[in-house]
Amino acid sequence: xxxxxxxxxxxxxxxxxxxxxxxxxxxxxxxxxxxxxxxxxxxxxxxxxxxxxxxxxxxxxxxxxxxxxxxxxxxxxxxxxxxxxxxxxxxxxxxxxxxxxxxxxxxxxxxxxxxxxxxxxxxxxxxxxxxxxxxxxxxxxxxxxxxxxxxxxxxxxxxxxxxxxxxxxxxxxxxxxxxxxxxxxxxxxxxxxxxxxxxxxxxxxxxxxxxxxxxxxxxxxxxxxxxxxxxxxxxxxxxxxxxxxxxxxxxxxxxxxxxxxxxxxxxxxxxxxxxxxxxxxxxxxx
Amino acid sequence: xxxxxxxxxxxxxxxxxxxxxxxxxxxxxxxxxxxxxxxxxxxxxxxxxxxxxxxxxxxxxxxxxxxxxxxxxxxxxxxxxxxxxxxxxxxxxxxxxxxxxxxxxxxxxxxxxxxxxxxxxxxxxxxxxxxxxxxxxxxxxxxxxxxxxxxxxxxxxxxxxxxxxxxxxxxxxxxxxxxxxxxxxxxxxxxxxxxxxxxxxxxxxxxxx
Numbered sequence: 001x002x003x004x005x006x007x008x009x010x011x012x013x014x015x016x017x018x019x020x021x022x023x024x025x026x027x028x029x030x031x032x033x034x035x036x037x038x039x040x041x042x043x044x045x046x047x048x049x050x051x052x053x054x055x056x057x058x059x060x061x062x063x064x065x066x067x068x069x070x071x072x073x074x075x076x077x078x079x080x081x082x083x084x085x086x087x088x089x090x091x092x093x094x095x096x097x098x099x100x101x102x103x104x105x106x107x108x109x110x111x112x113x114x115x116x117x118x119x120x121x122x123x124x125x126x127x128x129x130x131x132x133x134x135x136x137x138x139x140x141x142x143x144x145x146x147x148x149x150x151x152x153x154x155x156x157x158x159x160x161x162x163x164x165x166x167x168x169x170x171x172x173x174x175x176x177x178x179x180x181x182x183x184x185x186x187x188x189x190x191x192x193x194x195x196x197x198x199x200x201x202x203x204x205x206x207x208x209x210x211x212x213x214x215x216x217x218x219x220x221x222x223x224x225x226x227x228x229x230x231x232x233x234x235x236x237x238x239x240x241x242x243x244x245x246x247x248x249x250x251x252x253x254x255x256x257x258x259x260x261x262x263x264x265x266x267x268x269x270x271x272x273x274x275x276x277x278x279x280x281x282x283x284x285x286x
Numbered sequence: 287x288x289x290x291x292x293x294x295x296x297x298x299x300x301x302x303x304x305x306x307x308x309x310x311x312x313x314x315x316x317x318x319x320x321x322x323x324x325x326x327x328x329x330x331x332x333x334x335x336x337x338x339x340x341x342x343x344x345x346x347x348x349x350x351x352x353x354x355x356x357x358x359x360x361x362x363x364x365x366x367x368x369x370x371x372x373x374x375x376x377x378x379x380x381x382x383x384x385x386x387x388x389x390x391x392x393x394x395x396x397x398x399x400x401x402x403x404x405x406x407x408x409x410x411x412x413x414x415x416x417x418x419x420x421x422x423x424x425x426x427x428x429x430x431x432x433x434x435x436x437x438x439x440x441x442x443x444x445x446x447x448x449x450x451x452x453x454x455x456x457x458x459x460x461x462x463x464x465x466x467x468x469x470x471x472x473x474x475x476x477x478x479x480x481x482x483x484x485x486x487x488x489x490x491x492x493x494x495x
Contacts, residue, residue: 001479003433003483003484003487004452006429006430006433006483006487007433007448007452007453007483008452008453009429009430010429010430010433010434010437011449011452011453013345013430014345014346014347014348014400014404015342015346016341016346016350016353017342017343017346018337018338018341018342018345019354022337022338022341022354022357023354023358024330024333024334024337024358024361025333025358025361025362025365027326027329027330027333027361027365028326028327028329032487112443185301201405273457273459274319
């Protein structure tokens with residue numbers, strides 16, 4: 001057994017079952033009236049739960065009226081928002097406009113099932129991005145910073161800017177090493193670094209193709225040219241399974257080698273994270 | 287209502303067969319927390335959902351007596367901070383684990399004493415086994431004391447990350463959010479902690495990198 005398995009066994013040994021009378025604190029306090037979409041969201045969720053239970057207990061044997069809210073409509077909304085990678089900027093302009101990335105990904109704790117177009121139904125809940133899209137996916141826009149920086153979601157940009165430039169410098173050096181000599185390279189680390197390079201920067205098409213070639217050459221990486229990402233786009237998938245059994249996939253556009261997203265699947269076969277870049281566009285600096 | 291796919295052939299007149307209706311949808315944790323800002327009593331639903339899992343996790347670290355206090359305080363802190371919870375996260379367990387982990391830090395001495403005591407009490411010579419299952423069980427038992435001693439020797443930050451991932455089954459991203467640290471820090475702390483635990487098991491710690 002590996003160390004994590006041993007550790008889990010130790011945890012079970014040390015664990016105690018909760019007492020039957022685990023004391024629940026009193027939850028009282030001042031209330032604050034909700035406004036806008038959170039109020040509507042909560043009302044919808046609570047109403048749906050309230051209505052569904054009696055519907056399932058329908059006594060006549062007829063088909064019970066169902067409260068239906070699948071993820072399909074939300075995926076369709078993401079597909080509509082996505083643009084053709086062939087029309088995306090081919091490289092990051094050195095001066096002038098910045099490249100703006102619009103990306104959808106699954107919120108933490110949202111475990112999508114394996115079927116495209118039906119994701120996160122268990123955890124579906126109303127959320128909204130800056131542009132008002134409601135659904136189970138979080139949609140963020142970020143800008144690809146100039147060389148030396150990594151892109152980050154807006155609310156953590158300061159933290160990422162403080163940390164990532166050094167990482168990027170290391171990354172470039174290690175990619176050079178990777179290209180010149182794969183012997184002795186940590187394959188998982190190499191896969192992660194190329195993934196990061198593709199995710200966090202927009203390089204010219206020739207460089208992207210080289211990075212894609214580097215991905216495919218890493219020992220243990222399998223390539224599938226007929227794969228689809230979770231909004232249904234045809235992609236080339238580069239997959240690597242870590243020693244812990246976690247399968248990591250990077251999706252690239254076959255024609256342009258643009259980075260289209262990623263997926264991580266646990267050793268138990270559960271998709272724990274997936275993302276899709278919907279759009280790259282040029283925009284003036286803020 | 288979900289429909290079962292049927293053949294596309296035009297000579298098949300059967301209509302789609304309806305499946306059972308979708309199961310009832312419980313409000314997500316995020317929705318409940320938002321709602322509890324208006325109706326505080328709804329927070330008790332969150333307690334009923336997650337207090338058991340939190341208690342089991344915390345009891346591993348600080349024992350049953352302190353665990354009860356830590357769990358109760360975790361929910362009181364969470365209740366006070368519910369106005370700042372981001373409802374974009376439907377499952378609140380990582381957030382609750384983060385609060386509980388910070389409270390466990392106040393019991394650091396009890397925690398390390400607990401691991402060391404376990405290590406001393408369970409150190410015994412291994413026994414020959416007759417089949418693979420027994421061998422596996424014995425291996426687990428014999429590895430426990432070494433691992434417990436290694437846990438006691440870890441820094442608080444490294445131990446928090448390791449145990450949130452190994453015992454609470456949080457992802458790297460969830461752990462980062464729970465502890466308010468970057469994912470890169472989670473990875474480096476986990477790497478460092480696992481080198482120690484692997485060394486305690488007699489595995490070459492460099493294999494991890």
